[in-house]
Amino acid sequence: MLTAAWNWTETEVDDAGDEVARNTVLELENFNPDHRGIFTYNHFLNNWRFLARASYYGEWTVGNFSGDPTDPGPNGTNYTMDCVQANFNDKCYDPEWLFDLEAAYSFNDTWTAIVGAQNVFDEFGPIDQDNLDGTIGSGNTYDTQNPFGFDGGFWYLRVVADFE
Numbered sequence: 001m002l003t004a005a006w007n008w009t010e011t012e013v014d015d016a017g018d019e020v021a022r023n024t025v026l027e028l029e030n031f032n033p034d035h036r037g038i039f040t041y042n043h044f045l046n047n048w049r050f051l052a053r054a055s056y057y058g059e060w061t062v063g064n065f066s067g068d069p070t071d072p073g074p075n076g077t078n079y080t081m082d083c084v085q086a087n088f089n090d091k092c093y094d095p096e097w098l099f100d101l102e103a104a105y106s107f108n109d110t111w112t113a114i115v116g117a118q119n120v121f122d123e124f125g126p127i128d129q130d131n132l133d134g135t136i137g138s139g140n141t142y143d144t145q146n147p148f149g150f151d152g153g154f155w156y157l158r159v160v161a162d163f164e
Contacts, residue, residue, distance in 0.1 A: 023063030
């Protein structure tokens with residue numbers, strides 16, 4: 001069985017007033033990926049079940065720039081992004097793909113064993129652009145603000161008991 005889901009998101013701030021900071025407005029409009037897709041394949045063979053999943057995260061931006069030369073519009077909007085990779089500029093990231101795999105075996109109607117991996121290729125997310133040379137920032141190698149986390153892969157073994 002093959003399933004697919006796709007989401008396209010476009011957010012525009014119409015009125016941010018004078019109290020909302022530039023980076024907040026920028027993130028409201030650009031932090032969530034513009035496109036998000038999930039493609040899952042489940043295959044059943046006797047007592048076995050196999051799953052493969054591909055997750056797509058489109059472009060996203062973290063507002064990080066402290067010196068925007070652009071004056072905001074009358075409603076505190078219309079800021080420009082500065083995506084040059086330098087310390088304390090906006091962090092603009094390219095799309096990413098993550099892959100999950102799982103295999104399950106049902107011994108009977110009650111017991112099932114499952115082994116799998118989320119983020120099987122161990123993607124940690126983008127490098128933290130504030131720490132390009134390792135001398136400033138929080139010391140994180142990977143940016144902690146991304147839509148899929150910065151912990152890398154997750155491998156698991158699970159036993160399910162169904163006593164219906």
